[in-house]
Amino acid sequence: MDTLRDDVYRRPLATALDRLGVAQGWRVVDVGAGQGDVSVALAEIVGHDGRVYAVDSDPLARDETAAAAAAYSQVVALTQAAEDLVLPEQVDLAFCRFLLLHVVDPPTVMGRMASVVRPGGWVVAQEPVTSAGRVGGAALSMPDARHPDVGAELPALVRASGLELVDAWAEAPAGAGPGPVAEYLASLTGVEPGDDPIVLPPLVTVLGRRAG
Numbered sequence: 001m002d003t004l005r006d007d008v009y010r011r012p013l014a015t016a017l018d019r020l021g022v023a024q025g026w027r028v029v030d031v032g033a034g035q036g037d038v039s040v041a042l043a044e045i046v047g048h049d050g051r052v053y054a055v056d057s058d059p060l061a062r063d064e065t066a067a068a069a070a071a072y073s074q075v076v077a078l079t080q081a082a083e084d085l086v087l088p089e090q091v092d093l094a095f096c097r098f099l100l101l102h103v104v105d106p107p108t109v110m111g112r113m114a115s116v117v118r119p120g121g122w123v124v125a126q127e128p129v130t131s132a133g134r135v136g137g138a139a140l141s142m143p144d145a146r147h148p149d150v151g152a153e154l155p156a157l158v159r160a161s162g163l164e165l166v167d168a169w170a171e172a173p174a175g176a177g178p179g180p181v182a183e184y185l186a187s188l189t190g191v192e193p194g195d196d197p198i199v200l201p202p203l204v205t206v207l208g209r210r211a212g
């Protein structure tokens, strides 16, 4: 998927969307949309007959997503807390990436996402296990995140929300020396890794399905 700009985690996203078979005309929500990278990727796939609700609790994120998605009339940017998620229609897919590690109560948000999908629709989450990242062989940590290893809990969260657990797996970008992986790590931690080998935090992807 070439639409993901400079996103080092584009491969796990492409894997998940391919695995799901997201297609033209789908109605989807990207919860915790941030700067809109995932929303734009989804908009490319669902096309002008589809709809992408890009939801974020930060009004600045809504503005950034609206700017990133200016060419896509199918993107509707909303300011809303994931805990209060309400949409004007049921969707085929509720998606989040790098959201649940920041929220107060991940089960509440997973439950809200499950509540907005149609019967037979999908809930997909991609969240990290930050302590499994490595820089020069040492464990990475993200002490600022509320739930830095929430990725490891995703399959259980899906089941606890009453969804069928269809699939789950983990993927991590890795590298050494200059390049996008080193740049991403520096932006995340403020530390330049030099030539140290890096494994970025693995993202666990979980595919949950609402009973049809």
Ligand SMILES: C[S@@+](CC[C@H](N)C(=O)[O-])C[C@H]1O[C@@H](n2cnc3c(N)ncnc32)[C@H](O)[C@@H]1O
Pocket: 031, 032, 033, 034, 035, 036, 037, 038, 055, 056, 057, 058, 061, 080, 081, 082, 083, 096, 097, 098, 099, 102, 103, 104
């Ligand atoms: C690390 S960014 C991830 C952005 C995007 N999902 C991505 O993968 O590129 C996390 C985003 O979640 C938003 N967020 C955090 N807590 C939230 C909540 N309770 N409800 C909705 N959005 C929230 C933040 O404002 C931020 O834009």
